[in-house]
Amino acid sequence: MKDILVFKHLTKQFGKRSVLDDLSFNVPKGHIVGLVGPNGAGKSTIMKCILGIYSYDQGELFFDGQRITKHNVNEMSLKTGALIESPSIYPFLSGFQHFKLYSASKDEVNRIVALLGMQNYIHQKVTGYSFGMKQKLGIALALINQPELVILDEPMNGLDLMATLDLRNMIKTEAAKGVTFIVSSHILSELEKISDDIILINNGKLVFQTTLQALRGLGKRYYLITTNDNKRAMALLDAKGIKAELQQHSIKINNSNDRLTDSLKVILTNDLQLWDVSHEGMDLESATLRFIKGGADHD
Amino acid sequence: MIDLLRQELYKMVHQKSIQFSPLILFSLMLFVGFASIHTGDLNDYISQGFAAAQWLDILIIIASANIISMEFEHGTIKHLIAQHNQRLLIYLSKMIVIGIYCVVLHLCAFIFAIVVKYAVYGNSYPFSAIYDNHQTVMQNLLTSILSNLFSCLLVVTVVFLIASLSRTSSIAAVVGVLFIFMATAVSRILINTVGRALPSIKWNPGNMFNVAFQFLTPDVYQQSMLTNTQLVIGNLIWAVIFIALGYGAFKRKRI
Numbered sequence: 342m343k344d345i346l347v348f349k350h351l352t353k354q355f356g357k358r359s360v361l362d363d364l365s366f367n368v369p370k371g372h373i374v375g376l377v378g379p380n381g382a383g384k385s386t387i388m389k390c391i392l393g394i395y396s397y398d399q400g401e402l403f404f405d406g407q408r409i410t411k412h413n414v415n416e417m418s419l420k421t422g423a424l425i426e427s428p429s430i431y432p433f434l435s436g437f438q439h440f441k442l443y444s445a446s447k448d449e450v451n452r453i454v455a456l457l458g459m460q461n462y463i464h465q466k467v468t469g470y471s472f473g474m475k476q477k478l479g480i481a482l483a484l485i486n487q488p489e490l491v492i493l494d495e496p497m498n499g500l501d502l503m504a505t506l507d508l509r510n511m512i513k514t515e516a517a518k519g520v521t522f523i524v525s526s527h528i529l530s531e532l533e534k535i536s537d538d539i540i541l542i543n544n545g546k547l548v549f550q551t552t553l554q555a556l557r558g559l560g561k562r563y564y565l566i567t568t569n570d571n572k573r574a575m576a577l578l579d580a581k582g583i584k585a586e587l588q589q590h591s592i593k594i595n596n597s598n599d600r601l602t603d604s605l606k607v608i609l610t611n612d613l614q615l616w617d618v619s620h621e622g623m624d625l626e627s628a629t630l631r632f633i634k635g636g637a638d639h640d
Numbered sequence: 641m642i643d644l645l646r647q648e649l650y651k652m653v654h655q656k657s658i659q660f661s662p663l664i665l666f667s668l669m670l671f672v673g674f675a676s677i678h679t680g681d682l683n684d685y686i687s688q689g690f691a692a693a694q695w696l697d698i699l700i701i702i703a704s705a706n707i708i709s710m711e712f713e714h715g716t717i718k719h720l721i722a723q724h725n726q727r728l729l730i731y732l733s734k735m736i737v738i739g740i741y742c743v744v745l746h747l748c749a750f751i752f753a754i755v756v757k758y759a760v761y762g763n764s765y766p767f768s769a770i771y772d773n774h775q776t777v778m779q780n781l782l783t784s785i786l787s788n789l790f791s792c793l794l795v796v797t798v799v800f801l802i803a804s805l806s807r808t809s810s811i812a813a814v815v816g817v818l819f820i821f822m823a824t825a826v827s828r829i830l831i832n833t834v835g836r837a838l839p840s841i842k843w844n845p846g847n848m849f850n851v852a853f854q855f856l857t858p859d860v861y862q863q864s865m866l867t868n869t870q871l872v873i874g875n876l877i878w879a880v881i882f883i884a885l886g887y888g889a890f891k892r893k894r895i
Contacts, residue, residue, distance in 0.1 A: 392722035394895055415725040429719035431710070433655050442650050443723075444643070482719070 345370040345521045351400035360386045362545040375536035376525040383545040384525045393418040422488035428479025436463040445485040453481045472499035493524045533625040565591040567617040644733040661699045662748045668695045673760035683771045687780030692749040693788040701816040704799035709809030746789045783856045791852035797882035804889035823849045845878045
């Protein structure tokens with residue numbers, strides 16, 4: 342898969358503070374990439390570098406195979422639509438007038454307005470819009486003029502359940518047509534539903550880049566076994582050399598060496614009652630917390 | 641650049657404050673016209689366009705402060721830069737659009753002055769009467785309007801600089817009004833106090849605002865100590881300096 346965007350050892354400083362520190366990652370074309378990190382991690386700076394709002398100090402940035410510098414940054418920014426921090430809207434214009442301001446074609450406006458269900462208020466002045474309506478307009482503006490890359494920063498902010506569902510479907514539909522999305526959100530469960538890839542950054546550094554499938558696979562290395570006597574089961578496993586960890590209501594077993602079968606044999610042959618066997622769930626939220634806090638053994 | 645100018649014009653004509661500014665200007669000029677009836681020299685009011693210069697300056701200061709500050713207040717500057725990538729072009733296109741607004745508003749002021757004159761004074765005080773500088777009242781009015789239009793170059797560049805340095809349009813507008821209306825007074829004090837020891841002080845930017853008055857009232861030379869040509873050149877030089885400083889501030893403004 343060809344990459345639409347490649348960051349190579351990118352560094353950006355504000356004064357003496359490094360906001361992007363030797364950052365490298367790639368964004369495959371047509372993928373939906375979830376950009377995750379705590380506040381101040383550097384997510385907005387990454388987005389602003391892509392839009393040409395900030396220039397970078399060191400490293401290289403490639404868009405569709407072309408190296409981007411401050412002299413040709415519009416080669417990238419003109420093909421990118423974005424909603425960053427808050428919707429870029431003028432209170433004295435109506436939603437429709439915003440589309441006219443940015444020269445969107447009538448057909449395209451109709452398509453996007455219908456896609457986001459904005460028909461009822463698109464001709465009203467933005468001052469009368471609710472937060473969610475403004476957010477939708479911001480998303481719509483990011484999608485006009487057929488961008489190849491769309492950046493959405495906290496797009497679910499202020500959206501109700503139905504609108505969130507519509508947004509999710511819209512992103513998937515557009516991605517299926519080849520549009521690439523970089524989506525940043527603190528609602529990780531929502532991000533998990535749409536993302537193909539996850540990029541986690543912290544303190545301006547890449548923590549990891551992985552596919553969502555691989556991230557979920559991490560959890561499958563651990564099993565949780567519950568018996569009628571977990572303490573005794575733990576002692577028996579220990580005696581057999583099986584590494585396990587006693588938790589509040591279960592025993593956690595690392596299955597990286599395929600020890601599940603051996604563990605179960607030990608429990609069943611010693612007349613213990615097996616109440617439950619399950620995978621330890623590894624969702625995006627637990628992965629993020631785990632890697633941000635450190636000590637994770639991702640490979 | 642063409643696209644930027646189109647966008648800036650589109651935004652400007654859709655703002656209520658801009659749409660109503662000719663009406664506000666007309667109302668204020670009409671008020672001055674009626675208020676002047678029982679005062680002395682009515683030709684003075686006509687030739688000064690019923691204080692049009694002062695009203696024009698205030699309206700232009702507000703529009704100039706707003707056109708810069710609104711982009712930062714509404715967060716739209718991100719979209720603007722992402723689309724065009726050159727802050728200099730963004731800055732200049734805004735200045736050009738304000739320039740167009742100045743021309744339109746001055747044209748309105750000229751027409752309104754004629755309307756107010758006939759509405760309030762009737763056929764008395766004809767435009768053809770000889771008044772200041774051996775010119776007709778109409779020539780005086782044209783001189784007043786055109787010299788004020790030229791002085792807008794400095795007004796706009798100064799307000800753009802202040803707006804690029806300040807956080808909100810209201811701060812920029814208030815500081816702009818204070819700066820522009822106090823500039824000539826401060827300059828006069830400076831010239832009177834240190835003018836002999838430091839003759840170049842007469843080239844201070846505050847003195848340059850006298851260009852709006854000196855063409856109509858040559859006696860202002862006693863205050864400015866600069867000829868008309870020197871004032872014009874000084875205005876152009878200071879405008880270039882303020883554009884450079886303003887652009888520097890605009891470029892560095894944190895987004």
